[in-house]
Amino acid sequence: MHKLLAILLLLVMPPGAAAGPLLLKADAYLDVASGKLVKPAEILVDNGLIVAINAAQWPDQVETVALPGKILLPGLMDMHVHLDLDFERADFGIVVTESGAEAALRSARNAERTLLAGFTTVRDVGQVHPSLELIDVAVAHAAEQGWIRAPRIIAAGHMISILGGHGDLAMAEGLAEGRLELGPEYGVVSGVDDAIKATRFQIKHGAKLIKIHATAGVMSLEASVGARQLSDEEMVAIVAEADRHEIPVAAHAHGTEGIKAAIRAGVSSIEHGSMLDAEAIEMMRERGVFLVPTNGLMDRIDFKLLPPQKRAKAEFVSPRMNQSLSAAIKAGVKVALGTDAPLIPHGQNAFEIVKMTEHGMTPLQAIQSATTVAAELLRIDQLGQLRPGWHADIVAVDANPLEDITALQSVSFVMKAGEIYKGRPD
Numbered sequence: 001m002h003k004l005l006a007i008l009l010l011l012v013m014p015p016g017a018a019a020g021p022l023l024l025k026a027d028a029y030l031d032v033a034s035g036k037l038v039k040p041a042e043i044l045v046d047n048g049l050i051v052a053i054n055a056a057q058w059p060d061q062v063e064t065v066a067l068p069g070k071i072l073l074p075g076l077m078d079m080h081v082h083l084d085l086d087f088e089r090a091d092f093g094i095v096v097t098e099s100g101a102e103a104a105l106r107s108a109r110n111a112e113r114t115l116l117a118g119f120t121t122v123r124d125v126g127q128v129h130p131s132l133e134l135i136d137v138a139v140a141h142a143a144e145q146g147w148i149r150a151p152r153i154i155a156a157g158h159m160i161s162i163l164g165g166h167g168d169l170a171m172a173e174g175l176a177e178g179r180l181e182l183g184p185e186y187g188v189v190s191g192v193d194d195a196i197k198a199t200r201f202q203i204k205h206g207a208k209l210i211k212i213h214a215t216a217g218v219m220s221l222e223a224s225v226g227a228r229q230l231s232d233e234e235m236v237a238i239v240a241e242a243d244r245h246e247i248p249v250a251a252h253a254h255g256t257e258g259i260k261a262a263i264r265a266g267v268s269s270i271e272h273g274s275m276l277d278a279e280a281i282e283m284m285r286e287r288g289v290f291l292v293p294t295n296g297l298m299d300r301i302d303f304k305l306l307p308p309q310k311r312a313k314a315e316f317v318s319p320r321m322n323q324s325l326s327a328a329i330k331a332g333v334k335v336a337l338g339t340d341a342p343l344i345p346h347g348q349n350a351f352e353i354v355k356m357t358e359h360g361m362t363p364l365q366a367i368q369s370a371t372t373v374a375a376e377l378l379r380i381d382q383l384g385q386l387r388p389g390w391h392a393d394i395v396a397v398d399a400n401p402l403e404d405i406t407a408l409q410s411v412s413f414v415m416k417a418g419e420i421y422k423g424r425p426d
């Protein structure tokens with residue numbers, strides 16, 4: 001009878017679910033707020049939360065997870081991914097040849113890779129697949145319910161872009177006139193009414209973030225990488241609408257004028273931020289607007305393989321991105337980690353943390369960009385640090401990342417919401 005009950009319980013429990021409280025015992029943990037390495041690390045986890053750390057006494061009967069030689073830190077976060085896209089087939093073509101159902105399964109696969117790399121929270125800043133149904137929201141819900149092994153996902157639904165702009169898929173794919181002409185539900189807008197409808201549609205169907213294209217981009221077919229796209233009026237309307245739902249707006253912006261226009265419209269974060277001047281940096285600092293740079297991908301793309309126009313834009317923007325990021329870090333702009341995965345492959349997200357240290361961050365700052373700063377951008381309390389009462393998102397590495405930041409590229413233990421997804425000792 002008891003055995004049967006145990007089997008039934010196993011069947012209904014989400015993957016990786018813990019049966020009860022767990023006591024993690026490792027060599028040390030990193031207090032990412034202070035940069036202090038605390039020894040030893042004994043962390044009691046129950047019900048998805050951290051109950052206590054290094055208490056004088058632990059309850060009897062608690063299951064212990066021994067992690068000798070390991071250093072614990074909070075789960076990492078990537079603020080800029082696109083889970084429904086990857087380059088398994090080396091082009092954007094999958095978005096028009098795969099069904100939405102296939103794209104959802106592809107997203108789940110990419111989400112699992114991300115989680116197992118130690119990234120327990122991500123922002124999906126826009127699905128690429130042109131299905132009416134919001135794939136990234138569906139994957140976020142599946143993750144919440146434990147159907148799939150995936151990070152916490154904050155999903156944007158469709159990106160909001162001008163007709164013929166960076167997010168207009170027919171344009172990005174160079175499709176013939178009349179092919180895949182999409183409207184505001186899909187994020188393609190012309191005017192304030194469309195912009196409001198596009199925002200409301202994403203939020204109606206579960207988006208917890210709105211993503212807009214303030215400027216053109218590298219991977220689409222516009223002539224200029226930094227030219228402005230959404231108008232002031234459209235951006236102001238989108239931000240006001242999202243704000244009424246207490247939902248933040250993230251703005252893809254490369255060019256200086258588009259960056260400033262998005263900041264003035266009230267967005268929470270500038271994505272890419274490739275051409276920041278002193279005034280833009282000061283505006284961001286003053287208003288607490290976050291920068292989510294995506295510089296690492298420039299080291300991962302072989303420019304020679306790009307078609308000539310995209311290659312020229314990439315070569316133009318790459319050095320400017322690096323100058324902008326270094327200047328922003330120096331000025332004290334809040335910088336949160338983002339990879340633009342799959343441009344850095346899903347599951348290799350920590351590459352970007354390493355890159356941050358090459359642009360002027362200390363190793364601690366780079367870790368904070370993927371923990372405390374990211375949590376602040378997400379407006380999620382009790383996430384991003386190892387503290388009693390906070391979410392039990394915990395990863396382990398084999399070396400002190402303050403001394404060797406590349407240790408984060410081989411995370412050997414992953415817990416999300418108190419459940420172990422990788423590295424459970426036998």
Ligand SMILES: [Zn+2]
Pocket residue numbers: 080081082125340
């Ligand atoms: Zn992106």
